[in-house]
Amino acid sequence: MELRHLRYFIAVAEELHFGNAAQRLNISQPPLSAQIKELEQNLNVQLLERTNRSVALTEAGEYLYELSVQMLARLEKETAILQEIDRGERGKIAIGFGGSVVFQILPRVLTLIKKQYPKLEIHVSQLTTKQQIQALLTGDIDLALLVPPVGEKELSTHPFYEEKFIVCLPKSHPLASSTGPIAMEDVSNEPLIISPREAGEGYFEAVRSLYVKSNTVMNIAQYSTEQQTMVSLVAAEFGISFVPESTSHIQHHNVVYKEIDVTHYKETVLTWHKHTQTPLVHGVVELLKTFKV
Structure with missing residues (x-):
């Protein structure tokens, strides 16, 4: 059974007239009759009751008609999806x-x-x-x-984008209430919480180069791969952390975020x-x- 058999059968089932169905399909009547007969032989089922004056669906024919309509509608839908996938839309x-x-x-x-x-x-x-x-x-x-x-x-x-580094300080830090940018020399050698090099060399090197640029001392006290954990460790007074500006969206009652006096970026x-x-x-x-x- 091929798709054309189903399309031909649907036309005959809806027209209940071979001549009208053939005209609808833009083919001649004898090949259409032959295709329907071939479909019945392949299925070993009588689909139509034919007389010289009329064509009617058998019970099996009615079932196949409903099934064929559903199958072709599903195929049309799935074909459209396939085309969307091929075009990169789905x-x-x-x-x-x-x-x-x-x-x-x-x-x-x-x-x-x-x-x-x-x-x-x-x-x-x-x-x-x-x-x-x-x-x-x-x-x-x-x-x-x-x-x-x-x-x-x-x-x-x-x-993709760049964002400036800022410093995250415990609220108890002497510089937490200061106004204006924090001077890097004022936090030189303070315990630092940083992402480990093995998790991402770029992030680690960006922070390290901040210290080099400002001629200050880097004193790593704790490692963390997650920004949320870094902030929590700062809140627990394990040290300070240099984080991208967007990290300031993590709000914690025991930390403050401050700008620094050196403009330095994290690249993505x-x-x-x-x-x-x-x-x-x-x-x-x-x-x-x-x-x-």
Whole structure:
């Protein structure tokens, strides 16, 4: 049984007249009659009761008619979906992101994607930079918003956005109530809470270079991969932490966020695997290249 058999049968079942059905299908009547007879033989079922003056559906024919209409409607719907997938308009995409992206950037990114691709199923995962790179290489995620550098040749990057570093202090800190930016020399050698290098070299080096730029001493007291945990450790007076501006959205009654007297940025890049660009991934990459903070 082929799809044409079902289409021919539907026309005959609705017209109950071979001549009218043949005209509707834009074919001659003898081939149509032969195709219906072939369908009955293939199914080993009588679908039509024929006389010289009339054509009527048997009970089996009525059932096949309803089934055929449903099948062709489903096929038409699924074909449209297949075409949308082929055009990169529908499907699934997995996006990895770092901790600081979640507060301001991620909601705007997801809104932008959903507006352009309303039929897209998006999966997001919060991962360290190292985890994001590994997930891109294995195909577990399609895109990532991470802190460079990215040394893997299989991965492509595009500058995404920058945000300034600020300092997170315990509320009990002597500088917590000061006005104006905090001088780096005033917090030199203080216990520092920082993301470990192995979680993401870019973030670690960005903070380290802040100390180098200001000619101050870096004194690591505690490591944390999550921004929320960093803030909690500062609140518990384990030390201070230099965090991106967006981290200030984590409110805690026992911390304050202050600007610093050295302008220093954390960079985030859009990253994807250059050899696994489906039309959908390619489209989302091009869309996100237009993103403005």
